[in-house]
Amino acid sequence: MADLILGADIALNIDNDVELNFNNDFNINDGQSNLVQAILNRFRTDVNELTLHLEYGSELTGIMGSRNKSIILNQIRQAIRKSLLQEPRLDVINSITVRFKENTNNREVEVGAEIIPINTTEPLNLIYPVFLEA
Secondary structure (H helix, E strand, O other), X not given: OHXXXXXXXXXXXXXXXXXXXXXXXXXXXXXXXXXXXXXXXXXXXXXXXXXXOOOOOXXXXXXXXXXXXXXXXXXXXXXXXXXXXXXXXXXXXXXXXEEEOOOOOOOEEEEEEEEEEOOOOOOEEEEEEEXXXX
């Protein structure tokens, strides 16, 4: 039942290209994998980018320029939280962790989120990289 509520969509690969199966037909994501894909798409889309859905997306690309690392991490955490709160298939956001990834010269941030989808009690963990421009 939870899979029906979390929906289904055409599967996209890591490069956001359509995934094809062995019959050269579309692969489908459903249930939790569809929810994860939808959240990642929301993170990758800028607010105001979609003309008919101006509120959809995240404010992650606007977070650059500050030299203060704690300010950057806090801005990223707030942008992730705001994006997750827009997702109607989420029931609870248990935690959001944000840290600079090692050996990236403070140009890559690793975001972790533990969320609980609607109609379940099992947490789902997301890891998402945020790349900061030089």
